[in-house]
Amino acid sequence: MRKDDRLIFEKSVEGRKGFFFEQEEIPVLPLEEFFPVEWIRAEDPELPEVTEVEVVRHYTNLSRLNHSVDTGFYPLGSCTMKYNPRINEKVAEMEKFSELHPYQHPQTMQGALDMMFALQRSLAQISGMDLVTLQPAAGAHGEYAGMRIIRAYHEKNGDTGRKKVIVPDSAHGTNPATAVMCGYEVVEIPSSERGRVDTEALKKVLSEEVAAIMLTNPNTLGLFETDILQIAQLAHASGALLYYDGANMNAIMGKIRPGDMGFDVMHFNLHKTFSTPHGMGGPGSGPVGIKAFLKPFLPVPVVEEDPSSGKVVLKEDYPDSIGKVRTFYGNFNVLIRAMAYILSMGREGLQHASEMAVLNANYLRVKLSGLLQVPFGGSCMHEFVADGSVLKKEGLRTLDLAKALLDFGVHPPTIYFPLIVHEALMIEPTETESKDTLDAFVAEIEKILQTAKQNPQSIHDAPVSTPVRRLDEVGATRNPVVRYHK
Amino acid sequence: MGTRYIPHTPAEVKSMLHEIGVENIEALFSDLPSEHRVAELQLPRGLSEQQVLVQMKDWGNRNINPSEYGFFLGGGIYRHTIPCAISPLAQRGEFLTAYTPYQPEVSQGSLQLFFEFQTMVSELTGMEVANASMYDGGTAAAEAMLMACRVSRKYRFLVSSALHPEYIQVIRTYAIPQGIEIEEVPFDVHTGMVDIKALKKRLDDRTAGFLVGYPNFFGIVEDIRSVRQAIGDAILAVHVNPIALGILEAPGKMGADIVTGEGQPLGAPPYLGGMSLGLFATRSKYIRQMPGRVIGQTSDVDGNRGYVMVLQTREQHIRRSKATSNICSNHAHNALVATIFLALMGKAGIREMAFRSTQKAHYLANRLDRMERFERKFSGPFFNEFVFESQVDPVDIESDLLSQNYLGPLVLRRFYADPFFHNLGMLAVTETNPMDDIHFLASRMEAMV
Numbered sequence: 001m002r003k004d005d006r007l008i009f010e011k012s013v014e015g016r017k018g019f020f021f022e023q024e025e026i027p028v029l030p031l032e033e034f035f036p037v038e039w040i041r042a043e044d045p046e047l048p049e050v051t052e053v054e055v056v057r058h059y060t061n062l063s064r065l066n067h068s069v070d071t072g073f074y075p076l077g078s079c080t081m082k083y084n085p086r087i088n089e090k091v092a093e094m095e096k097f098s099e100l101h102p103y104q105h106p107q108t109m110q111g112a113l114d115m116m117f118a119l120q121r122s123l124a125q126i127s128g129m130d131l132v133t134l135q136p137a138a139g140a141h142g143e144y145a146g147m148r149i150i151r152a153y154h155e156k157n158g159d160t161g162r163k164k165v166i167v168p169d170s171a172h173g174t175n176p177a178t179a180v181m182c183g184y185e186v187v188e189i190p191s192s193e194r195g196r197v198d199t200e201a202l203k204k205v206l207s208e209e210v211a212a213i214m215l216t217n218p219n220t221l222g223l224f225e226t227d228i229l230q231i232a233q234l235a236h237a238s239g240a241l242l243y244y245d246g247a248n249m250n251a252i253m254g255k256i257r258p259g260d261m262g263f264d265v266m267h268f269n270l271h272k273t274f275s276t277p278h279g280m281g282g283p284g285s286g287p288v289g290i291k292a293f294l295k296p297f298l299p300v301p302v303v304e305e306d307p308s309s310g311k312v313v314l315k316e317d318y319p320d321s322i323g324k325v326r327t328f329y330g331n332f333n334v335l336i337r338a339m340a341y342i343l344s345m346g347r348e349g350l351q352h353a354s355e356m357a358v359l360n361a362n363y364l365r366v367k368l369s370g371l372l373q374v375p376f377g378g379s380c381m382h383e384f385v386a387d388g389s390v391l392k393k394e395g396l397r398t399l400d401l402a403k404a405l406l407d408f409g410v411h412p413p414t415i416y417f418p419l420i421v422h423e424a425l426m427i428e429p430t431e432t433e434s435k436d437t438l439d440a441f442v443a444e445i446e447k448i449l450q451t452a453k454q455n456p457q458s459i460h461d462a463p464v465s466t467p468v469r470r471l472d473e474v475g476a477t478r479n480p481v482v483r484y485h486k
Numbered sequence: 487m488g489t490r491y492i493p494h495t496p497a498e499v500k501s502m503l504h505e506i507g508v509e510n511i512e513a514l515f516s517d518l519p520s521e522h523r524v525a526e527l528q529l530p531r532g533l534s535e536q537q538v539l540v541q542m543k544d545w546g547n548r549n550i551n552p553s554e555y556g557f558f559l560g561g562g563i564y565r566h567t568i569p570c571a572i573s574p575l576a577q578r579g580e581f582l583t584a585y586t587p588y589q590p591e592v593s594q595g596s597l598q599l600f601f602e603f604q605t606m607v608s609e610l611t612g613m614e615v616a617n618a619s620m621y622d623g624g625t626a627a628a629e630a631m632l633m634a635c636r637v638s639r640k641y642r643f644l645v646s647s648a649l650h651p652e653y654i655q656v657i658r659t660y661a662i663p664q665g666i667e668i669e670e671v672p673f674d675v676h677t678g679m680v681d682i683k684a685l686k687k688r689l690d691d692r693t694a695g696f697l698v699g700y701p702n703f704f705g706i707v708e709d710i711r712s713v714r715q716a717i718g719d720a721i722l723a724v725h726v727n728p729i730a731l732g733i734l735e736a737p738g739k740m741g742a743d744i745v746t747g748e749g750q751p752l753g754a755p756p757y758l759g760g761m762s763l764g765l766f767a768t769r770s771k772y773i774r775q776m777p778g779r780v781i782g783q784t785s786d787v788d789g790n791r792g793y794v795m796v797l798q799t800r801e802q803h804i805r806r807s808k809a810t811s812n813i814c815s816n817h818a819h820n821a822l823v824a825t826i827f828l829a830l831m832g833k834a835g836i837r838e839m840a841f842r843s844t845q846k847a848h849y850l851a852n853r854l855d856r857m858e859r860f861e862r863k864f865s866g867p868f869f870n871e872f873v874f875e876s877q878v879d880p881v882d883i884e885s886d887l888l889s890q891n892y893l894g895p896l897v898l899r900r901f902y903a904d905p906f907f908h909n910l911g912m913l914a915v916t917e918t919n920p921m922d923d924i925h926f927l928a929s930r931m932e933a934m935v
Contacts, residue, residue, distance in 0.1 A: 002594075002790070005790065005791050007598065007601070007602055007605075008602050008829050009602070009605065012832075016832075017832060017834060017835065018569070018571075018829065018830035018831065018832055018835070019567070019569050019830050019831055019832075019835045021567075021835075021838055021839075021842065021917065024920075024921060025921065026842060026845050026846060026849075026921060027845065027849050028845050029845065029848065031733060031841070031844070033848075034844060034848055034867055034868075035707060035733075035734070035867045036867070038711075038735070039707065039709075039734060039735055039867070040733060040734065040735065041731065041732070041733055041734055041735050041736065041837075042735060042739070044833040044834075044837060045606070045609035045610045045731070045736070045833055045836070046609045046833070047606060047609060047610075047828055047829070047831065047832045047833045047836060048828075048829050048832055049832045049833065049834070050829060050830075050832065052569070052571050052830060055571060055575075055826060055829045055830050056571055056575060058829070059575045059578075059599070059826055059829075060575065060578070062594075062595040062598055062599055063575075063578040063580035063581050063595050064580060064595065065580075065592075065593075065594040065595035065598070066580040066581065066584045066592065066593055066594070066595035066596055067584060067589070067592035067593065068579055068580045068581075068582070068583040068584040069579070069583035069584075070579030070580060070582070070583045071579070071580060074585070076585060076588070079585055081583075081585060082491075083491050084582065084583050085491055087535050087538055087539070089577060089582075090539070091538070091539070091542045093573075094542065094543075094546050095551050095552075095553050096546035096547065096549045096550075096551050097546060097549065097757070097758070098755040098756075098757050098761075099551065099552040099553045099565075099755055099756060099757075100549060100552060100756060100757065100758045101552060101557070101559045101563060101565075101756045101758070101759075101893060102563055102756070102758050102759035102760075103559055103561050103563075103896055103900075104550075104552070104559065104893060105884065105888060108549065108550045108888070108893075109549045109550070109758070110548045110549065111544070111545035111546055111547060111548030111549040112545070112549055112758055114545055114548060115542075115545040122529060125527055125528050125529055126527060126529070137621035137622065137625070137762075137815075137817070138621065138813070138814065138815035138816075139814065139815060140802070140812045140813055140814045140815065141621060141625075141813075143812065144812060148659065148663070151663060172803075173801075173802040173803040173804070173805070173806045173809070173814075174802050174803075174812050174814050176802075176806040176807035177802035177805070177806060177807060177809040177811070177812035178812040179807065180807045180808075180809075180812075181660075181663065181664075181811070181812050182663045183662075183663030183664060183665070184663075186806075186807040223517075224517035224518060226517050226519075228519065229519055229521075229522075252518075253527075254524055254526070254527050255515055255518060255523065255524060256515075256518045256519070256522055256523055256524060257522070257524055260522040260524070261519070261522060271815070275491075277582040277583050277819070278583065278584065278585040278586075278815075279581070279582055279584075279818050279819030279820075279822075280581060280584045280585065280586070280587070280593075280596040280600075280818040280819060280822065281585060281586040281587070281596070281618075281779065281815055281816055281818035281819075282619070282621075282815040282816045282817045282818045282819065282820075283621070283761075283815070283816075283817045283818075283819060283820060284815040299659075322659060323655050323656070323658055323659035324624065324652060324655040324656050324659060325625070325656065325659055326621055326622050326624050326625050326656060326762075327562065327622050327623060327624035327650075327652040327653065327656065327748075327759055327762065328563075328622075328652070328758065328759025328760060328762070329758060329759065329760065330760055331760045331761070331762075332757050332758040332759070332760025332761070333757050333760055333761050334760070335760070336542070339542075340538050340542065342529070343530070343532075343533050343537075343538045343541055344490070344491075344532055344533060344535070344538055345489075345532050346529060346530055346531040346532030346533065347526060347527040347528070347529040347530070347531060347532075348489075348531065348532060349489050349492075349532040350527065350529070351526075351527065352489050352492060353489075353491075353492060355511050355514075356492050356494050356499075358511075358514050358515070359494070359499065359502055359503070359506075359511060359514065360502075362506045362508075362514055363502045363505060363506060366505055366506050366507070367505065379506075379508070379513075379514050379516070379517070381514075381517075402589070403591070406589065406591055406592055411589060411592065412589060414588070417803070431491075431492050432491050432492060432493070433493070434493035434494070434498075435493075435494070435498045435501075435502060461787075463591050463592075466591040466592055467591070467592075467594050468590070468591055468594055468786040468790050468791075468792040469591065469786040469787050469788055469790070470591065470786060470787050471590050471591070471784050471785070471786045471792045471793075471794050472784045472785055472786070472787075473590075473784065473794045473795075473796075475784055476782040476783065476784035476794050476796045477782065477796045477797055477798070477799075480615075480773060480780070480782045480796045480797060481782055481783040481784075482601070482604055482615050482616075482773070482780055482781065482782050482783075482796065483601070483604050483605040483608045483614075483615065483616070484601070484602070484605040
């Protein structure tokens, strides 16, 4: 339990200050000279009045309530919680990047443009795509930009009857949500018994009304779509484009490339595959890769090499562009970290990362398959899905297993996703975890399952060692209290 | 080998392969179609830390270091005070390397600070509820447009043409696939404020709402009460610079239904516009239509106070194709920076920053106004940024000032083709601009021919 659970507002004492401005002679006029008096703020916002030491203690103590990659194992499936190298943070602090203003004259930020161009080229090489834009702010935002490019392409061809997007039932929730935001109707297709896209089901729904198929490969079950070449061929034969959700890219670097598998558009998750920190939920970065025929539709400005000067420039003149999906040029402080990672790893390092990610996942899969069900047999890629139904006879469920893991200082896997496995535990160890960590994890699961047999109530009561115990989420949503009131 | 972050020894690899029951690593990739396997990526070999730093410095050295420059650029991204305590706190690994608080029992640090963030945004904007952040000002504004249409079930939306031009572009991008018609409402060329008569004329019963900048792109403070009155029952969305709310009345107190903002000025460096923070606040009656994550207070089984993500049934991971938005990752870490910033500044600090920024900006504007070649373009009240008409080409001013290690003015014709903007420049001033720099800039411009 927490000794002091006060909010920063509850530590406020009238008149205290956490910052002092310089003593400076400024010519001052009454604000009424500038604004009509009723436009001037009548009441100060209720911001806390605290000193710097109070702020430092408050947020340091808050940080200690979090599980993080830096403090422990975090096998959260689909999120690729790999270690975030500290050199990334070092380069992100460089003033010659952090202090740049987006509207500075390009000649005063040539190095930033050069870095962006180098990153675009590296991502294109890793993915087998021809061109990359760094503008999107997150994975889902990349999906949005990518699907808008597909839409713009069909429209440019006068192919306006394509109103549908096909998404497998195992897809990330962002896929159908993105398709709808892009004005499409979602057609969900079931997975086959092998946990892959059912090509027969796909054939039935493919038509001249389909704009695109959105896939992630390996899929969210951690299985490689073995029929991918046939799927690509079917999609293209019907005039649809193939979209690659890059969330699972960590499985395949240096092994196979989405561009070579027939994908036309994709996004990357720099905060997953390329080691930029997840930051409690963002900022991420979701660059989009495309095949060359889609170039006219890229969001502007396009960072490209000017053929006459050989300089990297920002080019706005793309009349068929989808426009802008956000302001400025992307999450630059994430881009710079990803670049540092790619430079650190190099061609052999990236490949090695994917190999060890897949090795770790398979090792855990085999070790855990004696304890939990693993519904789709055979080798997996960088993650796999287990089923916690074995706990049912003790009156427990996957949620209870997850909560019990918290008492071991481990972050549970993703639970209840993908939706097609009822008591799903989606486990992604990543390559930066050692065999020792994986073995300890297996032992912990074993221990929990044993305890579940002997004393199921204790598992139901878990966690007991965390800063708070199980929280009333239903009540919190029924009557939402989303801010502090004095 | 660039594998310093991967722990496996060859012996471990061997024993793990043995446990799995395969001969070699390659066997784990046997599902991949052989005809498309990559032999080797065409990338350089992995570099040491030292080599990476050298490469990064090389790129850095092809940029100027703006912290050594007089900095008068704005246009949506500003240089403000950044207290030293922010970085070491925000860089703590427990914040930096955690993810979305899916397991609230081990995420109370994140959840409590987002709850504090939501409270601070609500307080600043005068709104009842705020979410835990969006990507940036542009996407927050676009989501406000989508939400206004969702709430009203109408598919026409008005934006002030004095809104940041990049925001208008983002709004247009988001509107197109939804079949939403976006119409710009002109500004009054004398005041720089939205033309209320034109606004009324463009309203009809198909109109979902109207979005206005506060201050607008030209730095002009809009008369929100008059706008509110003019648009009747339509949704009023107001896009703010949060620093300005230190001295300007909160939009929530003047009838706004949605308030969005660019939160970069709250403790983040300019970072090429890439350390952005979308602010989003609304009335509580619309909370279930709001995009993005929302944190709520609750209690645990022992009755202790705690925080969880609430209203998740609006979100894509539950609601899939019926979600209010596809947003998943937000800008949580930038929200942390803003929260620490606002905690350090407090109510006095934010007022002081706004006060100093506006005083210094008005001083510079008055100096320029007294010069023959420059004239303030708009008569409307302004905050920390103002547009001037120049007899000297603003591009030449920019070059001359650059030669003196000064950044600015922003040349407005880069955004607008209309000849109206041809000779217009814009200067932004914040509390960080020393008076000496302001004096220098003024005298340098006075000497220009």
